[in-house]
Amino acid sequence: MKNKPPYAIDSVDHALHLATMLQEGPLGVSEAAARLGVSRSTAHRLLAMLVYRDFAEQGPDRRYRAGPVLRPADPVGAPVALLREVAMPHLRALVARVRETVNLQVLAGTEARFLASVECDQILRVGDRAGRVLPAHLASGGKALLAALPAAELTRRYAGTDVNLTRLRRELGLIRRRGFAINDQLTETGLTAVGVAIPWPGADEPAAAVSVALPSARFDHDVLPTWVGALSATATAIARDLGDG
Template sequence: MKNRPVYAIESVDHALSLAVVLQQEGPLGVSEAADRLGVSRSTAHRLLSMLVYRDFAEQGSDRRYRAGPVLRSVDASAAPVPLLRRVALPHMRVLVAEVRETAHLQVLAGDQVRFAVTVECDQVLRVGDREGRTLPARLASGGKALLAALSPAELAELYANADIDLPGLRRQLGLVRRRGFAINDQKTENGLSAIGVSIPWPGAGSVAAVSLALPTARFDRRLLPGWVVALSGTAAAIADDLP
């Protein structure tokens, strides 16, 4: 499992975090960036200036910073990430406090699933922050939960040019729909297992998923029903708070 380095370089971490926010959530002002990172305005300005220099960001005529050419080369998600983040975070923190495993919020970006929010648990051996990373949606638990909510036509269009076993994927997604949850048992990372459920958007289908990720050593299938109940309750609570 890939977790935060013991000797992390804080300035690099801050710059990369800002790049992720610009890519996923849209334009930021200097004050907003400072508040998000918990740093001074001058520090935020220096970080944003370096991102502009390396084409990770651009500054518009309104003085706000936007994702630059480097970040725009990645498929964007149609999900309203800033709103989802604001609504989901309190519920995800309650979930993590209850089950003591790390929770992720994920959105579709093309045929990938992007980690939009992470709330880490407090266990020594845990899954760390994945915010900003992408995985093949057909392998990740949250990705499979979201793919299962697509229509057959939407799924076929998404994978029209992909070299995958589409009939086999359809069968997997049918099982996800019947169960109401998806499992990723070391399909994307050795030693990591995850359970995901989709979050219904009122009147608009499913736009995001919430998942629990844990070391495979703690993945006890006897605990699966309880995890699914907790996840489903969290997804419903998030959906209830969406406008």
């Protein structure tokens, strides 16, 4: 039998309870408030935080549903604990070099999952994305990873989805030729990201991807080669350490 901890944190308990309710079906703010026994404003704040962390998403009808984190996840082929441990020093070094936020992503089915983020120190910056889940065909790191998949595997993953596979194949072909991918406000207005794949030593497919994310107002095509060069060097260094490990 489970007993409530003596020093329970009510806000955490409410958020976790709300997450389990979302797995049962859609919820409106008033319904969530009534079931939790809190005010509508409190329920709205809790739901907004769950949306921010991808535990929930809001539909056109203004009701909330289980988000990507709560839905059954496709397996991640890469050893995430090892990737995070090996990559973190290199991510910090990359932030110091480019002065923008950087992310480590892996591919899970048709989703890009953010394993780690290191924020830059600029006042206007992209925040921590660790734990977030985005459609792989829109995220820069996700696109870089999709570009490395065999054609048959790409077809298998996107069969039956609403993604235009012909158009996606064309874009991935361009990414393979130039060696990097760009997400120009496809996942969030005002955010642009550049990503490259991290090779997995001795394997045909990459282990993960590293990306630089910045406010679109600071994106500069003239600086793009510098960012790509820094990303590629970081990806190579991470792959080297993975091989050494």
